[in-house]
Amino acid sequence: MDAAKSGPGAAEKFVGRSVPRLEDLPLVTGRGRFAASIAFPHQLHMRVVRSNHAHGKIILIDASRALAAPGCVAVWTAADVTAIPPIEFRPTHIQGLEPYRQPVLARDFVRYVGEPVAVVFAEDSYQAEDAADLVVVEIEELPVLLSASQPPGEFEPGRDTEPAVIRKKYGDLDGAFRAAHAVVELDLSIGRHSGVPLETRGVVARYDTTRDVLELHGGTKRPHPNRDLLARMLGRSPASVHLYECHIGGGFGVRGEIYPEDVLVCAAALRLGRPVKWIEDRRENLMACNHSRQQRHRIRAAIDAEGRILGMDDEFFHDQGAYVRTHGARVPDMTAGMLPGPYRMPAFRVVGHFRLTNKTPAATYRGPGRYESTFVCERLLDAIAAKVGIDRVEVRRRNLIAKAEMPYTRPLDVLDTGMVLDSGDYAGMLDKVLARIGWNELQRQIKRRKAAGEAVGAGLAFFVEKSGLGPVDGVRVTVDATGTVEVLTGAASVGQGVETVIAQICADALGVDYRRVRVVHGRTDRIDFGFGAHAARVTVMTGSATHIAALKVRAKAIEIAASDFMEATADALDIVDGRIVRRNRTDGPSVTLAQIASALSPAAAIAKGREPGLSADGWFHTDHMTYPYGAHVAVVNVDRETGGVKVERYLAAYDVGVAVNPMLVEGQIVGSMVQGLGGALYEEFLYDESGTPLCVTFADYMQPTAHEVPHVDVLITEDAPSPLNPLGLKGAGESGITAVGAAIASAIDDAIGMPGAVTQLPVTPQRLREILNRAR
Amino acid sequence: MSDNKTDVILKVNGKEYAIRVEPRRTLADALRDQCGLTGTNSGCEHGVCGSCTVIVDGDPVRSCLMFAVQVQGRQIRTIEGLADGDKLHPLQRAFIEHHGLQCGFCTPGFLMLAASVLEREPDINDEDLVEVLSSNLCRCTGYQNIIKAVRAAAAEMRAR
Numbered sequence: 001m002d003a004a005k006s007g008p009g010a011a012e013k014f015v016g017r018s019v020p021r022l023e024d025l026p027l028v029t030g031r032g033r034f035a036a037s038i039a040f041p042h043q044l045h046m047r048v049v050r051s052n053h054a055h056g057k058i059i060l061i062d063a064s065r066a067l068a069a070p071g072c073v074a075v076w077t078a079a080d081v082t083a084i085p086p087i088e089f090r091p092t093h094i095q096g097l098e099p100y101r102q103p104v105l106a107r108d109f110v111r112y113v114g115e116p117v118a119v120v121f122a123e124d125s126y127q128a129e130d131a132a133d134l135v136v137v138e139i140e141e142l143p144v145l146l147s148a149s150q151p152p153g154e155f156e157p158g159r160d161t162e163p164a165v166i167r168k169k170y171g172d173l174d175g176a177f178r179a180a181h182a183v184v185e186l187d188l189s190i191g192r193h194s195g196v197p198l199e200t201r202g203v204v205a206r207y208d209t210t211r212d213v214l215e216l217h218g219g220t221k222r223p224h225p226n227r228d229l230l231a232r233m234l235g236r237s238p239a240s241v242h243l244y245e246c247h248i249g250g251g252f253g254v255r256g257e258i259y260p261e262d263v264l265v266c267a268a269a270l271r272l273g274r275p276v277k278w279i280e281d282r283r284e285n286l287m288a289c290n291h292s293r294q295q296r297h298r299i300r301a302a303i304d305a306e307g308r309i310l311g312m313d314d315e316f317f318h319d320q321g322a323y324v325r326t327h328g329a330r331v332p333d334m335t336a337g338m339l340p341g342p343y344r345m346p347a348f349r350v351v352g353h354f355r356l357t358n359k360t361p362a363a364t365y366r367g368p369g370r371y372e373s374t375f376v377c378e379r380l381l382d383a384i385a386a387k388v389g390i391d392r393v394e395v396r397r398r399n400l401i402a403k404a405e406m407p408y409t410r411p412l413d414v415l416d417t418g419m420v421l422d423s424g425d426y427a428g429m430l431d432k433v434l435a436r437i438g439w440n441e442l443q444r445q446i447k448r449r450k451a452a453g454e455a456v457g458a459g460l461a462f463f464v465e466k467s468g469l470g471p472v473d474g475v476r477v478t479v480d481a482t483g484t485v486e487v488l489t490g491a492a493s494v495g496q497g498v499e500t501v502i503a504q505i506c507a508d509a510l511g512v513d514y515r516r517v518r519v520v521h522g523r524t525d526r527i528d529f530g531f532g533a534h535a536a537r538v539t540v541m542t543g544s545a546t547h548i549a550a551l552k553v554r555a556k557a558i559e560i561a562a563s564d565f566m567e568a569t570a571d572a573l574d575i576v577d578g579r580i581v582r583r584n585r586t587d588g589p590s591v592t593l594a595q596i597a598s599a600l601s602p603a604a605a606i607a608k609g610r611e612p613g614l615s616a617d618g619w620f621h622t623d624h625m626t627y628p629y630g631a632h633v634a635v636v637n638v639d640r641e642t643g644g645v646k647v648e649r650y651l652a653a654y655d656v657g658v659a660v661n662p663m664l665v666e667g668q669i670v671g672s673m674v675q676g677l678g679g680a681l682y683e684e685f686l687y688d689e690s691g692t693p694l695c696v697t698f699a700d701y702m703q704p705t706a707h708e709v710p711h712v713d714v715l716i717t718e719d720a721p722s723p724l725n726p727l728g729l730k731g732a733g734e735s736g737i738t739a740v741g742a743a744i745a746s747a748i749d750d751a752i753g754m755p756g757a758v759t760q761l762p763v764t765p766q767r768l769r770e771i772l773n774r775a776r
Numbered sequence: 777m778s779d780n781k782t783d784v785i786l787k788v789n790g791k792e793y794a795i796r797v798e799p800r801r802t803l804a805d806a807l808r809d810q811c812g813l814t815g816t817n818s819g820c821e822h823g824v825c826g827s828c829t830v831i832v833d834g835d836p837v838r839s840c841l842m843f844a845v846q847v848q849g850r851q852i853r854t855i856e857g858l859a860d861g862d863k864l865h866p867l868q869r870a871f872i873e874h875h876g877l878q879c880g881f882c883t884p885g886f887l888m889l890a891a892s893v894l895e896r897e898p899d900i901n902d903e904d905l906v907e908v909l910s911s912n913l914c915r916c917t918g919y920q921n922i923i924k925a926v927r928a929a930a931a932e933m934r935a936r
Binding site: 018024032033199495667673674697698708 | 864
């Protein structure tokens, strides 16, 4: 064990280096296996018939013509799936959500445009689409509810459209407002947008009678919980349901949840006795895959004469859409818990109305709750600066939690865990950001350009993220007789580079090249336990478990090398590039990990009274999440005529604790920043007054292209490694998106010289022109 | 319904595929389902995202907006034909080196778009290059590394 503790000696290190990804070769050569590329013999194709009405009573569904169509095998409506319960949500302390779950096919009522009403199964995807067009659905329209800040309506007799109210508070709020020098109040809104991965959803299910196993192939963000959920819904044992992850065309929080379609393909594979494939089209994706974000906040802060916050009081309205999906009320819960951001706040109260509307159901999208809360909190800080007459930087300095106060316990909970800001040097981050962008020179430039008539301005936003959601993760590291290392994990990949990062961590702990490490994930048939990929947890939780397991394998290998091969004590040995060598004598005698693995083959090991296999399990447990942080600066140029906003410069700074692969961290930051920019300026799911979605193609749902995107300068700092895990890791997956809306809003305010002008995201040209016209 | 399928010969990456398809079958679907070339991905099926970009007679086209029957006899190149055997195309290497991909779904489309542009216009200036690359969508990378990778490959291809 001493050798393990002292760690590898002369071995090449991989953690901290921007090594190329292990994932890339098949993806650049057209050999990616995305869901649409998976095909089984005799498979059927499923097509969903969706509601064209936002709210109504189902009068009749006539499938007779569809059933007669060429290639059509079956048509199902709610009557055919009565044994399947509505889709559950994750365990949560928030009570009373059950009645609002979504049935896999609409029963009696439809509640949003896009809701599955029937499904058609046919021999070919074109035939399935033809037959689906022939299903007649007659609906009696009912009044629609499209705003969460309007009074709730009726969901069903005895139940209104407000399934829950999230309440969090601490401190003496009334006292804070009584003692206030001034009160700042804002009414802020965030638009409805979402992850919109470039690959639509897709799943293929098949039932194997020889093993009595139901297989589901496709996106599986949380393979094990999804397996358990599907097993429960279909009345099977979890051991007889297996999920297989393939290549995933982007996750962003929306993919891999259990949606009606996932359950339907499974049920059909069981009942129809043939594999069943469903590939969503883009129009469906934009109205049926989870939406996110839409909230309206009425917030006020009590401040003292220097702009210090004494208390914050927020009431917000979360537009959940038509049903409560798998996340339950997690997004408004996180919004509420993360609202105070990096600031000292003696008293706090938030009331979040979790309300249903006749729109696509909502759930998480990258940075859930924090994109929203950071926009709100940072708008408030800007407003406080304007009220007190101090600089936007200064108001933050006065309110940021100090390094000396870390770890900082806030009497709030997020995702059912108590909030302890584990580490951070927020003021130090602010200094670094201002220095990197050249803030003072930037202010001078802006002043000069404004004097010359340009509408140019800079915005700053600070944020605290959360990552590494516990409570536990486990992996098994095994070296086989060829010396190949396998890390078996219940984590999942959504295309972010999980295999590379986990291989780097394993390589360093064990003493091998990272290219010798195979990372097996997204397979419920290989490992019984797993939490998947979400909440920026994989690098932190799975990485830590990998580190622990690999150190155990290392110790085991060295112990056997010492006793059987090297005639040396364990502490004199090291592992370099897969060979156990004497420390500082790489040219001396050595034994390979492959040889040790062979020596531990069952027969050989048992003969010596040893546990067979060069393998170990590693478990990592944590009670608390780790909280990374960062700051963004945006410089924008506003076209006063068109209301268009050009982002000239952008700095995204982030403290990641320890960057396992800086190139990948930077990739996560830039990629998520651009998604955040979409939500700040372009992307929004709009509806007409009847509840018909207006953005069902990529021509209507505007994402940034290479043209709109500025060069993003990335500053990765490692000032505050997390004390909560052995490597000091913090998550990076959501690092670049959180503060974008806030920074862009602040920059636009500055550019047009109207503090507090931006109260709603996205700041589309129309909205900005309205603001400018109001001022004229 | 009677069989209203048509015989078509698709010439893809120098190889001929004799297929029989309905006239309404898109080139993207024919490549994937009839030719087994599943490297071409469909991201929107309405010609906006460019994931399905292939090269037809030297021009980048969106294979979701073309019918297979329209391409009879024309030279089609897909992602499967970009590398020279095991030797990667400079663009493929550059995408790996510069982390120009994350999930990889849009990557074949970007690679084929960039390949056709650099073949036609090896000295393309930066502004025009970004303009061309703005015709495809990527949801992971924020484009920065895609642009970097294409620039690097362009420089390498010019230097040859």
